[in-house]
Amino acid sequence: MTTGHDTTAASPSTEGGAAPGRPPGDAAAVEKERRHRARLSRRWQRDVRWSPYAFVSPFFLLFVAFGLFPLVYTGWASLHKVELTAPTDMDWVGLRNYTRIFDDEFFWNAAQNTLTIGIISTVPQLLMAMGLAHILNYKLRGSTFYRVAMLAPYATSIAAASLVFVLLFGRDYGMINWALGLVGVDNIDWQNETWASQIAVSTIVIWRWTGYNALIYLAAMQAIPQDLYESAALDGANRWQQFFHVTLPSLRPTILFTTVVSTIGASQLFGEPLLFDANKGASGGSQHQFQTLGLYLYEQGWVNQHLGRASAIAWTMFLILILIGIVNYVISRRLRASS
């Protein structure tokens, strides 16, 4: 028994103590170990503290390189006379590029076009998107197919779409004028008449973005609790009343979101009017009748090669966008407060 006890008692001393095996300078090793641990722990702490920044840094580095720097540099260039043919030769002109915008009728013409095209493309677009989403929200056979089909225009490249629309809207051989001819409407010069050309450009925008917005509305609609509809139905509300009194109020944040996004998109409108122009210039039609701000910026910078002027236009557009953002914010606060 005792031997048994001895062995069990001795075993810790031989194993756990390990004294004979270990070198005499034990304290040093422990200290080293402790320091190692501490170092590891410090490193771990640093790791925990700084790694997240490293993880998010790619965005910020890219933003600085491709977002902030161009923004600042554009601001700097806008205070100079500088031409594309020699971008490093800059002549300081102060605010001249900005002051001249005030009497630049082409700028204001472009601003006005941007506004009208923005309105006649955004409003019908969002209304149609709402209607489509409402229909898709019913139980339909093959609903996935319709949803994918709605997104197809959005997936098409602007260039391809615009070129097709140019053919459709052709004055002499276009399909739309042909169809209008069947019902007795004379050929409309879609390129050269102010309203006709703006409507044509808007059509491209509407075609491209309606499905996209419809899917956003659809997603929001499906998040509306079903019991709201049930109780509305119990109260005797018909489909329309349900739509106006249940669906629309619930969609308010979504509507606001799509409005803001569409407004920004409309104010940056560029590809459609550029490709719609028969002259393949950037003047937005012979009389600048559908020249948007984006197009005017491009014309000044890349066709006429006046980088300084173009930079000033870019910054002015930026300021206008901020203004629109503030207006949107105020309106949304009002709406929220009223609800």
Added chain:
Amino acid sequence: MRASTRIRRKAVVLAAVASLGTGLLAGCADDGDNESGSSNGGDGSGKTTITLGLFGTFGFKEAGLYDEYMKLNPDVVIKENVVERNENYYPALVNHLTTNSGLMDIQGIEVGNIAEVVATQSDKLLDLSKYGKKADYLEWKWQQATTKDGTTVGLGTDVGPMAICYRKDLFQQAGLPTDREEVAKLWAGDWKKFVDVGRDYQKKAPKGTTFMDSPGGLINAILSSETERFYDASGKVVYKQNPAVKAAFDLTAEAAEDGLVGNQTQFQPAWDTTIANSKFAAMSCPPWMLGYIKGKSKPEAKGKWDVAAAPKSGNWGGSFLAVPKSGKNTEAAAKLAAWLTAPEQQAKLFKVQGSFPSTPAAYTMPEVTSAKNDMTGDAPIGEIFAEAAKNAPVQVIGPKDQIIQQGLTDNGVILVAQGKSPAEAWENAVKTIDNNLDQ
């Protein structure tokens, strides 16, 4: 069962990712190739790839010149990258030159831009005077691409001596003569007479046709025969004060008001359709236009065109080949550029593509003297255009010629064809041009 579907699904995903990835990589590789332009082949065969950035139809490939050069120089591979409209090509070229990236080994430059390139980009381009032989080229053509201190930044490919191409069948139906000598006599010496012939045509015109294709074509033809247009010899912008420009504008506006020109913009799909459907009877026509007409016409239009001397000889178009210094194979590129623009090759190019040589030595070569064109039957186009080239004025060209011309055309005379008054159209054009020129 489930495991196997999962594996299969995984395989499908992997395949999709892989194909996407290779697609992306291929895209990058392609890009890189364009960018460096001339990395040594990349296929490990040690061949030198020379890339050309061109616009419109230079026709080197169509005339078989690349193949011929590659046969002569087995270690060279030639690739071209063509943009259809110079208005899209040129801004990108300037951008590439100023940033020294994205350039091809050889870049084409249109005559409307050469003054600006010479003035602002000559330090980025190789001096080609060692490669091309100055004596070969028309004196003024060589001079256009040469800086004051004697650096030649581009070798001339072609010039555009201008004549009038007309439809014999439509002229006949309208009761006009069809013989090219007689036709030329109708309007010899004065563009006003040309517009008057248009009035005669319009009186008995076949239904749905106009005398000329577009206001832009007419004003360009008139302006092309002027020595001084938008800039004076000292380099000052004078387009507003120059009576020749206003006269050209007014005459074109008059023709547009009277419905003698179609409401079209040249080189647009709708305009192409008017060629295909024989909707007009005459157009101002440098040799290269014959190639364009051929490309856009229906087969039955063959041989129905003819070429008569223009009221006044002019020059429309013509290009240069330049070699950016930043390329990796500037030496090989310069040699190719010189070869492509040498008289023998220019003569071949004229035979196939109708680009008229900028090297007088080519004018006596059989390819030019005996040149015929499908569209114009047996008209001796070589002789007609050589005569026009001799009589064309040596034009003063300025850095912003293209912007001014485009303003006068696309923002000017076209409006008259759309029903605006000439005065309104002129005002719109001037406002646009002045705003575009203002730095």
